[in-house]
Amino acid sequence: MASKQLFDLTGQTAIVTGGGTGLGRVIALNLADAGANVVVCSRRKEVCDEVVKEIEGLGRQALALSLDVTNPESIAQGVEKAVSHFGEIHILVNSCGTVFEAPATEMPLQQWQSMMDTNVTGTFLMCQAVGKNMINNKYGKIINISSSIGFKGTDPEAVDSVGYTTSKGAVMTLTKDLAVKWGRHGVYVNSIAPGVFTTGMNDPEIPGTLVHKAGPLIASQVPVRRLGSDNDLAGAALYFASAASDYCTGQILVIDGGLGAK
Numbered sequence: 001m002a003s004k005q006l007f008d009l010t011g012q013t014a015i016v017t018g019g020g021t022g023l024g025r026v027i028a029l030n031l032a033d034a035g036a037n038v039v040v041c042s043r044r045k046e047v048c049d050e051v052v053k054e055i056e057g058l059g060r061q062a063l064a065l066s067l068d069v070t071n072p073e074s075i076a077q078g079v080e081k082a083v084s085h086f087g088e089i090h091i092l093v094n095s096c097g098t099v100f101e102a103p104a105t106e107m108p109l110q111q112w113q114s115m116m117d118t119n120v121t122g123t124f125l126m127c128q129a130v131g132k133n134m135i136n137n138k139y140g141k142i143i144n145i146s147s148s149i150g151f152k153g154t155d156p157e158a159v160d161s162v163g164y165t166t167s168k169g170a171v172m173t174l175t176k177d178l179a180v181k182w183g184r185h186g187v188y189v190n191s192i193a194p195g196v197f198t199t200g201m202n203d204p205e206i207p208g209t210l211v212h213k214a215g216p217l218i219a220s221q222v223p224v225r226r227l228g229s230d231n232d233l234a235g236a237a238l239y240f241a242s243a244a245s246d247y248c249t250g251q252i253l254v255i256d257g258g259l260g261a262k
């Protein structure tokens with residue numbers, strides 16, 4: 001197959017959770033650029049509406065939905081709307097996520113649970129709801145956004161969130177287990193584990209975000225000497241979403257500028 005065809009998503013439909021902002025927005029736009037129609041969802045429909053306008057500007061169809069991944073009813077309604085609007089769903093990107101920093105000894109149970117509910121249970125429930133549609137259609141590509149800090153311990157000076165690191169480790173295991181269970185149905189499940197990217201969640205310029213203090217330090221330790229930006233993730237998502245990855249499932253692709261290699 002020619003390389004253009006390998007990455008061509010024309011006629012396919014993708015759902016991107018957290019698609020209104022940050023990494024989810026970049027992935028949604030990139031999938032649309034490769035030909036896909038995109039359902040952009042998160043709790044705030046207004047931010048998704050803006051991305052829908054951008055996607056329509058690329059000549060694709062798009063639908064903005066208010067969807068809360070911590071609410072199974074909201075997921076059921078959202079997926080039903082997406083299916084009735086576009087029919088078959090070919091691609092699911094779970095990019096929604098939340099983080100709360102506190103020393104492990106002080107981490108409030110409510111915040112721990114919020115990270116588990118959004119990052120782990122929300123990702124699972126989206127895979128379950130959309131996976132049924134994909135299994136029926138004998139085809140699907142699921143991409144779960146985990147994190148490079150889900151592999152191991154992290155210095156509290158860099159990221160002080162035991163709930164976040166634990167939740168992202170769980171997303172990686174969920175990815176592998178679903179890949180093994182659903183490979184026979186034509187449903188591929190892979191994960192992208194980003195290092196430190198500049199987004200709303202993680203902007204070194206904005207006080208209160210994860211790496212406000214540690215950002216410059218991290219940038220000086222990253223082998224390529226910078227934080228991640230938009231284009232650094234887009235190609236990986238397109239690879240996992242397209243026919244280019246048709247013999248690849250259950251994998252975690254780390255995109256961290258080489259930090260994990262140290």
Ligand SMILES: NC(=O)c1ccc[n+]([C@@H]2O[C@H](COP(=O)([O-])OP(=O)(O)OC[C@H]3O[C@@H](n4cnc5c(N)ncnc54)[C@H](OP(=O)(O)O)[C@@H]3O)[C@@H](O)[C@H]2O)c1
Binds near residue numbers: 022044094
């Ligand atoms: N930026 C990084 O350096 C980095 C590194 C590793 C991994 N990640 C992961 O990458 C993903 C995207 O993060 P980001 O950096 O792009 O930050 P972001 O811009 O803050 O994106 C988080 C998204 O999640 C959505 N969201 C949160 N709770 C939700 C819920 N209950 N239901 C539905 N949507 C929900 C938010 O939209 P609403 O508020 O409208 O719901 C938002 O669009 C996350 O999973 C994050 O953990 C990021």
